[in-house]
Amino acid sequence: MSAQKSPAELKSIFEKYAAKEGDPNQLSKEELKQLIQTEFPSLLKGPSSLDDLFQELDKNRDGEVSFEEFQVLVKKIAQ
Numbered sequence: 001m002s003a004q005k006s007p008a009e010l011k012s013i014f015e016k017y018a019a020k021e022g023d024p025n026q027l028s029k030e031e032l033k034q035l036i037q038t039e040f041p042s043l044l045k046g047p048s049s050l051d052d053l054f055q056e057l058d059k060n061r062d063g064e065v066s067f068e069e070f071q072v073l074v075k076k077i078a079q
């Protein structure tokens, strides 16, 4: 499994990637892709594709993932 990360580390990872384009407090699909591919590549080895993961995380369907929505991913990582 991927290395364990503390909540503070996860927040700083989120902020680092969310700030790349558009709203600095939201992850676009491209930003999410970069975050997962770089930090958590093991998440893409299972049956779920990046598209599936993005759909799952973007609960309010606004096309971006907020830090609150990102918590679902944090729980997956912790499993």
Ligand SMILES: [Ca+2]
Pocket: 017, 018, 019, 020, 021, 022, 023, 024, 025, 026, 027, 028, 031
């Ligand atoms: Ca962004």
Ligand SMILES: [Ca+2]
Pocket: 057, 058, 059, 060, 061, 062, 063, 064, 065, 066, 069
């Ligand atoms: Ca959203």
